[in-house]
Amino acid sequence: MSDMGGTMQALEPLAGEELERTLARYVRVRLDPSPAQARRARAALMEQAWRTRLDAQARTRARRGRIFAGWSMRRIGLAAAAAMLAGLLIGSSSFAASRAGGPLYATRIAIEDLTLPTDPSARLQAEIAQAQTRLAEASDAEARGDEGALTAALTAFGDTLTVLQATTGSGTERALQAVEFHRAVLLGLIADAPQAAVNGLTQALDSSNKAIDRLTVTNANNGIGGADGNGTGGNGTGQPTPDPTHTPKPDVTPRPDVTPRPDVTPRPDVTPRPDVTPKPGHTPNPDVTPKPAHTPPPNPEKSRAP
Amino acid sequence: MTLDDETIERLVAAARGGDPEAFGALFDHYHAPVYRFIAARVNRPSDAEDLAQLVFVKALEALPRYESRGVPFGGWLFRLARNVVIDHVRTRREHATLDVIAERHDEGEGPDELATIRQEMDSVAGAMRRLTPEQREAIELRFFAGLSAKEAAVAMGRQAGTIRGLQFRAIAALRRDLGIEPEADSLPRVSGTDR
DSSP, X not given: OOOTXXXXXXXXXXXXXXHHHHHHHHIIIIIOXXXXXXXXXXXXXXXXXXXXXXXXXXXXXXXXXXXXXXXXXXXXXXXXXXXXXXXXXHHHXXXXXXXXXXXXXXXXXXXXXXXXXXXXXXXXXXXXXXXXXXXXXXXXXXXXXXXXXXXXXXXXXXXHHHHHHTOOGGGHHHHHHHHHHHHHHHHHHHHHOOHHHHHXXXXXXXHHHHHHHHHHHHHHHHHHHOOOSSXXXXXXXXXXXXXXXXXXXXXXXXXXXXXXXXXXXXXXXXXXXXXSOOOGGGOOOTXXXXXXXXXXXXSGGXXXXX | OOOOHHHHHHHHHHHHTTOHHHHHHHHHHHXXXXXXXXXXXXXXXXXXXXXXXXXXXXXXXXXXXXOOTTOOHHHHHHHHHHHHHHHHXXXXXXXXXXXXXXXXXXXXXXXXXXXXXXXXXXXXXXXXXXXXXXXXXXXXXXXXXXXXXXXXXXXXXXXXXXXXXXXHHHHHHHHHHHTOOOOGGGSOBOOSOOO
């Protein structure tokens, strides 16, 4: 994709400088999305992307379960399979020990922390990836019904949140987006969680809320303060830097002090836009448990994919 | 966010493998162009926002079925966007008279400057409306969304040469309508690499 006003190509009919300038101004004034619009769309999309991934993982687990169930029917070659399995188990014992809840889990996390890059942008990216890994471990532990692993993964997730919420400067927006959709994933987890896991998940949600609040304030301060010397003109992620004149985070729904539980506080799927008349398709149904990741397409069955 | 073709291919492959962050990076790259293309074709900014989001939801769903085979991802994505807009316009029966104009201005612009800019923007909008639908789409894809001729051709289901022809006639019509004199460098040229 070429940039606006970029070089034209072979036999390219050129618009000429004046027309290009006029069209570029038209794009800027009438067609460009606002930073808030882009942020809303990104948050909703990332929720969807994470839900898709978690669903795929759940399907894989279910399939794997079926495969192992079938083994009990296969008596032939059982001895050979058992021998191979024993070998595999010995080889993978250290890996198993480093899984969430395992004796080497804390060591693995410590090694991860030690090997974080020093470049601020790369480090932030790695910290976000760490938080996502902890969430994936929590999801996996919940699916297995392993309470110990779930607790360990959520505790480690809380630690990564503590690091992320301290982000300042140009990475704040990126960290905020990450924590916002981590929160959505947690809401998805809590909806299906057994009672024993709810407490840990609620605490993690509470930590996420606090991190979001803190990052929102930091982000707003960045916007008000303008250039911060760390290069707020570009955040290293390609995300548009928020307009300093723009009211910071007008689209964030105020959260109650008490950690919201999905069966108590309905959160709309898409953050409501104060400037837009809400459409029926996007109105959250308070009777329905709010599963955050669904962004209902206005008319999905009528659109055609190429 | 500017990404080269190789990076886009890599991100598409990772996103197809279920990597949400890769999809996020693709979103960052394409959201503004997709939004502009849609905003130019629907009357309400709120619809543009919803439809742009819908395009990416559909892309996420359809990504496992996407195969490059010489079809640029940008062209594929804008074909989705084009279909979404066509369906929207067909079902909503939009009329130009329902225009709700959203404008973004610089802080220092005074009332006189704003009025001048608004007049100029109305002239451009009028000139765009007077193009044929295909010419208008070629301008929207090439200049508003910043697609290459090849990507625009995929999006419109036409040949790249046809897109250039549409673009040539559209530019001439826009110049006439807006009273912009042709410039010496505005004639077709043979240079560079075709995309």
